[in-house]
Amino acid sequence: MSLSRREFLSRSLTAAAVAAMPQAVMGAAEPPHVRDAGGGLVDVQVADVARPKSAGDVQQSLQRWKGQVCIGGARYSMGGQIAAPGSLHLDMRGLNKVIAFDPALRVIRVQAGMRWRDVQDAIDPHDLSVRIM
Ligand SMILES: Cc1cc2nc3c(=O)[nH]c(=O)nc-3n(C[C@H](O)[C@H](O)[C@H](O)COP(=O)(O)OP(=O)(O)OC[C@H]3O[C@@H](n4cnc5c(N)ncnc54)[C@H](O)[C@@H]3O)c2cc1C
16 A cells, blocks of 8 residues: 555654553543542643552552652642642542551551541541541
8 A cells, every 4th residue: 555645644643643642541532630629620631540549559550650640639739739730640539448546545557548537437436536637
C-alpha cells in the first residue's frame, strides 16, 4: 500500500501523539478528573487515579509512575492542593483501616487515609471517643 506524503505525515503524527500519552490515559473515554469534597471549587484533569488499599499498593503506584504525584485525603482543603494537572493522583480514602489499637493505653495506629469519623467508629465500642479533632 502506498501512502501520499500528507497521509504518511498525518499517520506518523497520530502515532507519535498516542505513544506520548501516559499509559493510564490510553483507551480511556475521558481522562479522570479530581474534584474537591464539594465537587465544585477544584476540578483538575489528572493522568490517572490510584486508589491504594495498602502501603504496598502505594509503593507499586509510585514505582510505575515517573511523573508528578498528588495526594487527596478527604479533599476538604480549598486551595487545589489535592490535584495537579497531568499527574498521578493518589486517592487515600481507601486506606482507612486500623493497624493497631490498644484501648487500655488509648493508642491507635491507623492507615494514612483514616478520618476522625472512622476512628470514632472503631473506638466507640470501647467507650472511648476522640477528645480533640
Ligand atoms: C469550611 C472549612 C472549614 C475548615 N475548618 C477547619 C478546622 O476547624 N480545623 C482544621 O484544622 N482545618 C479546617 N479546615 C481545613 C481542612 O480541614 C484542612 O485543609 C485539612 O487538610 C483537610 O483534610 P483532608 O483530609 O480533606 O485533606 P485534603 O484536602 O485531601 O488534602 C490536604 C493536603 O494534605 C495532603 N494529603 C492528604 N492526605 C494525605 C496523606 N494521607 N498523606 C500525605 N499527604 C496527604 C494533600 O495532598 C493536600 O496537600 C477547614 C476547611 C474548610 C473548607
